[in-house]
Amino acid sequence: MSDSARDKEIVTRDGRATIVDVARRAGVSKSTVSLVLSGSSLVADATRQRVSAAMSELGYIYHRGAATLRGARSGVLGMVINDLSNPFFVEMAIGIEEACQGGAFIPFLANAAENSLRQLQVLRSMREHGAAGILLSPAIDTQLSELKPLLGDMPVVQVMRRLPGLKASVVAPENKEGARKATAYLIAQSHRRIAFVGGLASMTVRDERLAGYRAALDAARIPFDPALVIETMTSYAGGGTALPQLLNIAEPATAALCFNDVVAIGMMRALAAAGVAVGRDFSLVGFDDIEEARHTYPALTSVAVNGKNLGARAAQLLMRQLASGNFAPETVLCPATLVVRASSGAAPRTGASA
Amino acid sequence: MSDSARDKEIVTRDGRATIVDVARRAGVSKSTVSLVLSGSSLVADATRQRVSAAMSELGYIYHRGAATLRGARSGVLGMVINDLSNPFFVEMAIGIEEACQGGAFIPFLANAAENSLRQLQVLRSMREHGAAGILLSPAIDTQLSELKPLLGDMPVVQVMRRLPGLKASVVAPENKEGARKATAYLIAQSHRRIAFVGGLASMTVRDERLAGYRAALDAARIPFDPALVIETMTSYAGGGTALPQLLNIAEPATAALCFNDVVAIGMMRALAAAGVAVGRDFSLVGFDDIEEARHTYPALTSVAVNGKNLGARAAQLLMRQLASGNFAPETVLCPATLVVRASSGAAPRTGASA
DNA sequence: AGGATTTATTGGCACGTTCCAAATCAGACT
DNA sequence: AGTCTGATTTGGAACGTGCCAATAAATCCT
Structure with missing residues (x-):
């Protein structure tokens, strides 16, 4: 009995069928099943169909672990995003997703929430699973030294944010130029006391935007006043906290360029609560142009970055590098x-300037 | 030469060190390294340290594929979310993330964007990678028959959305009761022409919320008018399209309960554009209470569901089931x-009723 | 001291897949 | 009939890790 019984029990163990089970069922060798799996043209049509039938009959699921063991690449891209509570990064993630549609890769997203320890865990986990590449928007306090060994030889594309010194491609908006244009616009509207609000000093994106702000002031010969530059958390709440420091001073600000839209919207709400008419008594400009910027009241002027496009470009770059095998960093x-x-x-005409 | 050379070359192949390489370097057997990896108390402290040192010297990375091959569980939870452009689901995902902090599991997120084909791909990929469990918010047009074989024996917890007939746990808000309370509140404000706006008929969540709406009407003996129930896409834009059908009719609506906040905010914008004063001429109530609801003008009345809490509860349930091995569906x-x-x-006093 | 028990360590096999070289087969041609 | 060619198919032999049974070393008990 034991011999015939062994022949009959097709599915072994805990219900998970293997290619050997499929092979036995279809009356071929496991090698043939493997060929069918990889879509090889070597296998005859009739055989292919027999194998496919056996697979669905047994409810076969591919065991990727076993495959990566033999060196196969896994077909997953890891995205590591740090501030998913900022809609901009969500739009970016969606852009990445969409760019991967129909391609050979499936992107998985992990949110590290600005926790660099968690970011390390997540990256390690992705590497352990054999992710083909990583789309990374590093946490604010990321240490280059701890990140580097973890990434090893994995292809990495940095999106939006950038870790100085990391030898990896970068896809980012023209932060400096965008901020310069926004500030120049406010100056053209005859504002002279223009604040720069939001973000923390350690953020490279903020450095770039701040540089654009200063460049526009310089070009217009407006002196830079450090009192008008305020650090805040990059949250709705953060935008609110900045307000007193801008209005309760000798020469109050009449306009603000915010680090991003979330901060701007938080500030807009605080302004409304303080009875200041945004767009008339005070001009507010955000950055990123998230969808919500169109729905605020009044609608928010913003520097459009197009997060979806940014994400899509990054995903395309990474996939192109993976396909070509050339991982030379690009920007x-x-x-x-x-x-x-x-x-x-x-600007309201009550100001001190012309 | 060949013999001594083989002994020296610790790291084989393409730079990826294995447990055997680590063992050789530390002067122990691979079994001991394996024990160190699993944190076993069997191994002596001195040995453990020697092994740990060897691991970091070689830049060893654990090969999870090989481990799952032996039956080990992978430590990843898959979340499959379908509408990441709705901030509610983002909040839910963040809640899941937070609940996993410090636990044994790392959650990875995949966005299927209401594309059931993509949802299948993503689920398959997660299963292939040996995900320990799945947190699922199924796509609208998901077919039970195609989902079932893919899930197989993987523990699944459905969050927010629910696929009728799927034998899996569910974590969801009290949709019916929430909608009933909101509608009763509008009735108490003396509204009589109350619309229900948004969502598509195929959504179970909408069914439940609509049922609550009808229950409140029934309790107040207000006749149900199908003309006041409008299907829309669940997007900002969708909310705007509903407006003409509510105002350009014989007895216009004076209030609306929206399927969710995104629809409500879209509708609020359309109302503002039409010159209707929201909160005075027209009352608007959303559902979900996303963070943005506090920032609209006027601030949006909403049925608070607490997406973070919902996500956290679901993650806890799944982790508890995984720890106990008892996968009996719970609700x-x-x-x-x-x-x-x-x-x-x-309600404005121009209406036809008392 | 000698066995019993505990504490550390170790080979070797198995897991499910891919890849390679080799084998088989069906015609076609010499 | 034998040989060649192209089209299919097939046995292994890895890949890196976990587990089990076995071993070696250290400690305990009487």
């Missing part, structure tokens, strides 16, 4: 254009 | 409470 800058809406306008 | 209902803000108020 892609995406345009940032000013979108004027109702939250900004001419 | 967890989370409270939904009405949060009144400025977007709703008493």
Whole structure:
């Protein structure tokens, strides 16, 4: 009995069928099943169909672990995003997803929430699973030294954020130029006391945007006033906290360029609560142009970065590098254009300047 | 030469060190390294340290594929979310993430964007990688028959959404009761022409919320008018399209309960554009209470579901089931409470009723 | 001291897949 | 009939890790 019984029990163990089970069922060798799996043209049509039938009859599932063991690549891309509570990064993630549609890769997202320890765990886990590549927007306090050994030889594309010194491709918006344009626009609206609000000093993105702000001031011969530059958390709440420091001073600000839209919207709410008419008494400009910027009241003027496009470009770059095997770091800058809406306008005439 | 050379070359192949390489370097057997890896108390402290040192010297990375091959569980949870452009689901995902902090599991997120084909791919990929369990918010048009074989014996917890007939745990808000409370509140504000706006008929969540809406009407002896129930896409844009059908009719609506906040906010914008004062001329109530609801103007009255809590509860349930090995389906209902803000108020006295 | 028990360590096999070289087969041609 | 060619198919032999049974070393008990 034992011999015939062994022949009959096709599915071994805990219900998970293997290619050997499939092979036995279809009356071929496991090698043939493997060929069918990889879509090889070597196998005859009739055989292919017999094997496919056996697979679905047994509810076969491919065991990727066994495959990566033999060196096969896994077909997953890891995205590591750090601030999913900022809609901009969600739009970026969606852009990445969409760019991968129909391609050979499936992206998985992990949110590290600015926790660099968690970021390390997540990256390690992705590497352990044999991710083919990584799309990374590093946590604010990421240490280069701890990140480097973990990434090893995995192809990495940095999106939006960038870790100085990391030898990896970068896809980012023209932060400096965008901020310069926005500030120049406010100056053209005859604002002279223009604040820069939001973000923490350790963020490279903020450095770039701040540099654009200063460049525009310099070009207009407006002196830079450190009192008008305020660090905050990059959250709705953060935007609110900045307000007193801008209005309760000798020469109050009449306009603000915010580090991003989330901060701007938080600030807009605080302004409304303080009875200041945004767009008339005070001009507000955000950055990123998230979808919500169109729905605020008044609608928010913002520097459009197009997060979806940014994500898509990054995903395309990574997939192109994976396909070609050439991982030389590249830098892609995406345009940032000013979108004027109702939250900004001419400076009120009460100011000290002409 | 060949013999001594073979002994010296610790790291084989393409730079990836194995447990055997580590063992040789530390002067122990691979079994001992394996024990160190699993944190066993069997291994002596001195040995453990020697092994750990060897691991970091070689830049060893654990090969999870090989481990799952031997039957080990992978430590990843898969979350499959379908509408990441709805901030509610983002909040839910963050809740899941937070609940996994410090636990033994790392959650990976995949966005299927209501594409059931993609959802299948993503689920298959997660299963192939040996995910320990799945947190699923199924795509709208998911077919039970195609989902079932793919899930197989993987533990699944459905969050927010639910696929009728799927034998898996569910964590969801009290949709019916929440909608009932919101509608009763509008009735108490003396509204009589109350619309229900948004969502598509195929959504179970909508069915439940609509049922609550009807229950409140029935309790107040207000006749149900199908003309006041409008299907839309669950997007900002969708909310806007509904407006003409509510105002350009014989007895216009004076209030609306929206399927969710995104629809409500879209509708609020359309109302503002039409010159209708939200909160005075027209009362608007959303559902979910996403963070943005507090930032609209006027601030949006909404039925608070607490997406973070919902996600956290689901993650806890799944992890508890994984720890105990008992996968009997459970149902967890989370409270939904009405949060009144400025977007709703008493009905204008121009109406036909008392 | 000698066995019993505990504490550390170790080979070797198995897991499910891919790849390679080799084998088989069906015609076609010499 | 034998040989060649191209089209299919097939046995292994890895890949890196976990587990089990066995061993070696150290400690205990009487």
